[in-house]
Every structure is written in C-alpha cells, then in structure tokens.
Amino acid sequence: MxxxxxxxxxxxxxxxxxxxxxxxxxxxxxxxxxxxxxxxxxxxxxxxxxxxxxxxxxxxxxxxxxxxxxxxxxxxxxxxxxxxxxxxxxxxxxxxxxxxxxxxxxxxxxxxxxxxxxxxxxxxxxxxxxxxxxxxxxxxxxxxxxxxxxxxxxxxxxxxxxxxxxxxxxxxxxxLGHKVVGMHFLHSLSAEEQETLSELRSEENKKVSVRLNKGKIFEIESTKVFQNPQSYLDVQKEIKNNRMYGKVVFQAEDGETKSLEVTKKKRFK
Known part of the structure; x- marks a missing residue:
C-alpha cells in the first residue's frame, strides 16, 4: 500500500x-x-x-x-x-x-x-x-x-x-481506565436506512429522496431514467413484477419516445 x-x-x-x-x-x-x-x-x-x-x-x-x-x-x-x-x-x-x-x-x-x-x-x-x-x-x-x-x-x-x-x-x-466524556458508537442501520443506502448506491438511480417523520425514514422515492427505450413493455414488466407504486413520465421528440423517467415510491409502516 x-x-x-x-x-x-x-x-x-x-x-x-x-x-x-x-x-x-x-x-x-x-x-x-x-x-x-x-x-x-x-x-x-x-x-x-x-x-x-x-x-x-x-x-x-x-x-x-x-x-x-x-x-x-x-x-x-x-x-x-x-x-x-x-x-x-x-x-x-x-x-x-x-x-x-x-x-x-x-x-x-x-x-x-x-x-x-x-x-x-x-x-x-x-x-x-x-x-x-x-x-x-x-x-x-x-x-x-x-x-x-x-x-x-x-x-x-x-x-x-x-x-x-x-x-x-x-x-x-x-x-486504559480513563473516563471518556459522552463516548458513543454508531448504531447498526435500521432496515429503512439499509434500503435507503442501497438506493443511493445504485448507479441506475438519477435521484433519491427521503421523507422523515420524527427523525425516522417513512418514505423513499427513487428515480430511474431510461434513454431511448426499445419498448415500454420492459418497463411495464418491471413495474408489475416489483408491484411498484409511483409514476412514469414520457419524454417525446418528433413523435418518438426519447426517454422514460420512472419514479418508485415506497412507504414504511
């Protein structure tokens, strides 16, 4: 090294x-x-x-x-x-x-x-x-x-x-026997925090937003962008398989779909 x-x-x-x-x-x-x-x-x-x-x-x-x-x-x-x-x-x-x-x-x-x-x-x-x-x-x-x-x-x-x-x-x-003021350690990540970190690490996501309630994560929104999609059917299949909640925004030019912006929303109980 x-x-x-x-x-x-x-x-x-x-x-x-x-x-x-x-x-x-x-x-x-x-x-x-x-x-x-x-x-x-x-x-x-x-x-x-x-x-x-x-x-x-x-x-x-x-x-x-x-x-x-x-x-x-x-x-x-x-x-x-x-x-x-x-x-x-x-x-x-x-x-x-x-x-x-x-x-x-x-x-x-x-x-x-x-x-x-x-x-x-x-x-x-x-x-x-x-x-x-x-x-x-x-x-x-x-x-x-x-x-x-x-x-x-x-x-x-x-x-x-x-x-x-x-x-x-x-x-x-x-x-060594010293009294340490306010010593604390980082706690393990909660399931919500782990999922947020996973979304943040994903190279496919363009944007990730988090909503909090009393300091705890209760909603994650992650947005992917598909450039020049071959077919909407592939995106629709992903939405169906993941039982996704969210929205899909089409960007069209000269009568053709140039991109799809898919925003997935997940709420925690």
Missing part, C-alpha cells in the same frame, strides 16, 4: 475544527491537558505487549522515535501509549506492519517545540473531553486520517468500493 496524500473527498475538515486545533496548541487553558499528555510515566508493562513483540515493532519503525534510550526502554507518554494500543488493534484487524508504518508516518508528526505529536494529541484530548469519539481511519486506497465520524464521507468511501478500518481513540482510552 503506497502512501497517498489525504483526500478532500473522504474527510472534510471544517474551519471550526482547524480553529479548535490552533486554540488547543496555543491557549494556556489547555496546560493541564498538555502536562497529562506529555508526562513520561508509563512503562512497557503498561502496554500489555510482551518485550519481544514491542521490540519487533520498534525495529520495524512502528513506534515513536526515541522510546529506546541507552539500549533500554524509556517511559512513555499517554500519547505514545495510546499509539501502541492502536497498533495492537490494527494488528488484530489484520493490518500488515507496512500499512501500520505508513499510518504512523502520516499521523505521528513530532512538533519539536512541544516535544509531542500535536495532531494525535489533539484528537486524544477531543476523545477525553467531548462526545466526538475520533477514529484512526485507514482506507484501502492508501489514505490514513484522524477524524471524527461527522468529518468522514463514508458514502463516498462505500461508493468507491474501498475497505476501511476504524480504530476508536475513545475506546482505547476507556480500556
């Missing part, structure tokens, strides 16, 4: 998020966070990874620089410990060492002034203090991101037929 520049299609960073990051890096009100994040107080035993394995990861450049000093292990910061726990989860998800190395190179960029990995630190702070529940996001096209679910264009990823691995920072912090 080759390293790829981050995409503005799959992850959209809004201006508020960038301003939050700048404020976190510069405002004295975050000094307590800085101290807790950057204090070197965790040992190899806190990682719950055996020495042989963690040394193997170090020799493959998966760990932050400088964690081995004078032939021995120095203590880790919380940021470094969270990253090591993330490696454990990435390996459990089946990611290769090469892919994890590329993820590390993308996400862990050392700021020499603070001595920390500021972007990774910022998202850990968000996981601790907000309901954002940020994730490490690894897409099979080679992209790696740190983002909250609201920033990720999951539909675009699915439409591109890419695999995606999600590692929750909030879940890692909770496993």
């Amino acid at each position: 080759k390293k790829k520049e981050t995409s503005t299609v799959f992850v959209e960073k809004d201006e508020n998020r960038l301003n939050d990051f700048k404020e976190y890096c510069s405002s004295p009100e975050y000094e307590v966070f800085w101290e807790n994040m950057r204090a070197k107080k965790f040992t190899v035993s806190d990682t719950e990874v055996n020495y042989r394995m963690i040394h193997h990861w170090a020799t493959n450049n998966l760990l932050p620089g400088g964690v081995i000093e004078g032939g021995g292990w120095r203590k880790f910061t919380l940021v470094e410990l969270v990253w090591i726990k993330a490696i454990v989860r990435m390996r459990e998800a089946g990611l290769s060492l090469d892919k994890i190395k590329l993820a590390k190179e993308s996400l862990l960029k050392l700021d020499k002034k603070s001595g920390s990995y500021l972007l990774f630190e910022f998202y850990i702070a968000k996981a601790l203090s907000t309901p954002d529940d940020p994730y490490i996001i690894i897409i099979s096209n080679g992209e790696v991101h740190l983002a909250s679910p609201s920033e990720v264009q999951f539909l675009e990823i699915f439409k591109s037929h890419y695999d995606v691995t999600l590692i929750s920072l909030a879940a890692i912090l909770e496993d």
